[in-house]
Amino acid sequence: MKLKEVGEKVLVETARKTFRKGKSIRIGIGDDAAAVDLPGKKCLVVTTDMLVASTHFPAGMKPEQIGIKSVVVNLSDLASMGAEPLGLAFSVALPRELEFGYVKRIMRGMESAAKEYGTYVVGGDLDEAEEITIAGSAFGLADKNKLLRRSGVRKGDILAVTGELGAASAGLKIIMEKIPAKGYGELVKAQLEPKARVMEGMALARSGHVKAAIDVSDGLAANLWHLSRESGVKIIIDREKIPVHRLVKKFSAQYGYDIDEFALYSGEDFELIFATQPRFWESVKSALKRTGTKATPIGMAVEGSGVFIKIGEKIDELEDRGYEHFK
Known part of the structure; x- marks a missing residue:
């Protein structure tokens, strides 16, 4: 094999x-x-x-x-x-x-x-x-x-993500397909000069209210599946709540690309997905705000297994795919 x-x-x-x-x-x-x-x-x-x-x-x-x-x-x-x-x-x-x-x-x-x-x-x-x-x-x-780990998500937790998603992979598309970068320089820079959420990770840990996190290196979907498997919970996210970079929306509309490929299934944004209990959300949000970073709740952890996405009134299993070496 x-x-x-x-x-x-x-x-x-x-x-x-x-x-x-x-x-x-x-x-x-x-x-x-x-x-x-x-x-x-x-x-x-x-x-x-x-x-x-x-x-x-x-x-x-x-x-x-x-x-x-x-x-x-x-x-x-x-x-x-x-x-x-x-x-x-x-x-x-x-x-x-x-x-x-x-x-x-x-x-x-x-x-x-x-x-x-x-x-x-x-x-x-x-x-x-x-x-x-x-x-x-x-x-x-x-x-x-106070270590943050993939196995720390608990039933009832809010799942949230820092910053916005899709910029790095859209930037890579611009580079690889030789698409004119005028107006999209921010996307190209996100691919070529990524940022690590070091201060944000430390703030989450020091808050004492976050036990689970993972960085968005392989794509939102793949990394949510890592959290689900390691924590033994079912994760349900809301498509409408996912914070997609504004230029990714514009770029996708202009060139006819599927925005979900950038926001859900492509990596290298290096944002943090983390989990906290609802009663601690305001405190965690404030801790992140002091680092200059916004976080967006995108879903919940419930009893069960797998990762699911809510689109309108419909809930379907989210594909377990993203960047993976050798495939």
Whole structure:
């Protein structure tokens, strides 16, 4: 059986069954990051994310933007756990014919992004490869009892999302299809220079009223399914409440694209989906507002399993699909 027949999800589940979980491991394989208990009230949160040029870097992407994205994809995983970043390390493989100045610009992009989030690139490794490959690791600190995790959704919780959805994937469509970007520069920038919701994740964790979160890296639908499976709940969202970026609506209407492909099934927005009890909603909303970010309730968790979407008066199961490696 080939990898294209099983996909990334099966590989991850195989890894969970293969590797042992030690006594100090609070969270192991299967969440956005791992958490290792430290003496006292804190735990070390660790994640890794790999970017390969032919898969992750659209044509025309500047080297500084490569550096920025390499930092953001790793910090977004810390954000979804509510962790405060401590540092990043990168293993970078490069073609020998690549210009030295190009590599220096990648490094400057990494440094500017790390500085934006109050953290540092502290080391790594260099190797040679046919194409640019960047494997990053980020580590941070979190309170043991305030970790946000995929398994934390409870029956009766509100499901909400930060910011707006669809911009990054619409931007990628513009780049790949060579569609005129005039008026849509914000969408292109969302793809080339994404943002991690680090302050927002920390605010959610510190509120004490949020136990579950995940970042929108593979698409809203796929990531909601992760929450449903890990938490053992049924999630029902309302299509009308999903916050779609205004330019995504305009772009979809102008070029005849299905807006749901951007808002529901495409990734790299790096917004946070999180869950909280209704009585805590105003408090959580206020905590996020202090970071300058708006959150929108999009659904509820109820008894059962699966993810469903309400469109008008009709409720149907939401397709479990989004970006998945090997498929």
